[in-house]
Amino acid sequence: MARVKWVLLSLTLFLLGSALAFPVPERSNRGLLVETTDLVDLLSQPGVRVLDARPAEEYRQGHVPGAVNLPAPSTDSLESNRQGFPLPPDRARELFRAAGVNTDSRLIVYDNQGNRFSARVFYVLEFFGHQHVQVLNGGFPKWQREGRATTINAPTVPSGDFVAAAQGEMIATSEWVAKHITDAKVKLVDARSGAEFRGEQVQGPRGGHIPGAVNVEWTRTLDSGDVKTFLSPADLEKLFSSGQVKREQEVVTYCQSGMRASVIYFALRLMGYPRVRLYDGSWADWSPNAELPVDK
Numbered sequence: 142m143a144r145v146k147w148v149l150l151s152l153t154l155f156l157l158g159s160a161l162a163f164p165v166p167e168r169s170n171r172g173l174l175v176e177t178t179d180l181v182d183l184l185s186q187p188g189v190r191v192l193d194a195r196p197a198e199e200y201r202q203g204h205v206p207g208a209v210n211l212p213a214p215s216t217d218s219l220e221s222n223r224q225g226f227p228l229p230p231d232r233a234r235e236l237f238r239a240a241g242v243n244t245d246s247r248l249i250v251y252d253n254q255g256n257r258f259s260a261r262v263f264y265v266l267e268f269f270g271h272q273h274v275q276v277l278n279g280g281f282p283k284w285q286r287e288g289r290a291t292t293i294n295a296p297t298v299p300s301g302d303f304v305a306a307a308q309g310e311m312i313a314t315s316e317w318v319a320k321h322i323t324d325a326k327v328k329l330v331d332a333r334s335g336a337e338f339r340g341e342q343v344q345g346p347r348g349g350h351i352p353g354a355v356n357v358e359w360t361r362t363l364d365s366g367d368v369k370t371f372l373s374p375a376d377l378e379k380l381f382s383s384g385q386v387k388r389e390q391e392v393v394t395y396c397q398s399g400m401r402a403s404v405i406y407f408a409l410r411l412m413g414y415p416r417v418r419l420y421d422g423s424w425a426d427w428s429p430n431a432e433l434p435v436d437k
Contacts, residue, residue: 150347169374169413172437173263174278175249177287180205183249190246190298195281203291205251205284209240209298211257216265217399222422225314226307227265227399231356237266241298244271249276251284255360255369260407261400265421270306276407286368313420315427320332321393322353322434329354330387332396332405333424340437344397345428348436351395355384359396359404377412388414395420395427426429 151374175183183189184207191208194198200210215236221329227233241246248266252258259276266274277284285291321327331338331354338356340348350356361380363369372380386392391410394402409417420426427433 146382157393169260170411171374171410173275173407174371175275176278177284177289178311180249180277180284181289183247186247188243188245188247190239190241190243190248190301191381192242192248192250192262193281193322194250194252194437195254199253200295201293201305203293205281205338206290206292206330207296208251209296211236211250211262211353213252213254213261216262216420219422219425222312222399223310223314223426225309227268227312227421230307233265233269234303237269237303237305238301240301242266242271242301242303246271246273246301246303248274249277250274251280253281254370255404256280256407257359257400257404259346260403262380264311264403264406268308268311269303270308271303283368283370305396305414308352310416311418313395313418315420315422315430317418317435318351318393318395318420318427319433321391322351326390328390328392329420330384330386330392330394330402330405331356332359332394332401334358337397337424340435345424347428347435351427352434352436354436355386355394357384357405358383359401371408371411374412377408381409381412386414391418393415393418393420393422397424399423 166240191205192211193204193208194213196212197210221228251257263274263276329351331350336342338350394405398404402419406417406419
């Protein structure tokens with residue numbers, strides 16, 4: 142009996158030590174995720190708008206009942222990125238109103254791209270001031286895997302009243318990044334693959350990464366199974382801590398075009414990091430400018 146008590150005490154101390162090493166912060170925003178079981182009940186509630194961030198051809202083949210198609214690529218403009226916007230504010234207002242988005246809507250976004258497209262739409266909506274946006278954890282693949290209802294019928298929705306109010310502190314331009322590249326209070330996180338980060342796989346005039354950046358490939362925030370759900374808060378905390386990404390820093394994420402970086406942005410928001418920006422122009426903007434430094 143004494144030996145059993147000793148084993149139980151040792152196990153308790155081990156688990157306590159692990160929790161202290163990587164504590165789950167009280168400031169986490171786990172409510173930014175919606176589970177498929179919750180969405181079933183939410184579909185019938187007024188004020189809820191579900192957005193399908195996949196391409197139109199995939200949406201037409203089947204989607205969550207009541208979902209409106211809003212493809213993630215339509216939320217990006219490299220020229221606008223260089224001016225400090227994900228896309229022109231007028232275009233954002235037009236796009237979201239056409240999808241039936243109201244200022245007070247509860248928005249739930251999903252995709253089938255490992256949350257990459259849904260995180261992008263989440264970011265753009267947050268940037269333009271919407272305060273009630275969530276991501277469906279695991280997206281359409283998880284919904285289908287569980288045998289839940291789908292439809293090919295696209296709903297007719299009234300035009301929304303959403304007003305695009307840019308939040309400039311959520312985005313970075315190449316000028317902003319270059320100015321803060323040696324600032325210890327700023328941490329750059331590269332969401333691309335290790336091969337892209339090291340310059341072994343080149344997309345653009347130059348390969349490599351922005352000096353001082355750490356590589357946290359976007360897929361590392363997700364479970365390794367077929368259905369890509371986000372890691373637990375403790376595992377996300379461990380992931381970012383291992384990359385020396387600190388809460389007191391202003392964290393700037395980037396990738397090739399801003400899509401993959403949106404997943405890191407969302408994961409950091411999920412963990413309650415207080416200051417997160419997305420360098421939306423990313424490597425497509427940085428690489429062609431020979432005046433900007435590159436490391437490998």
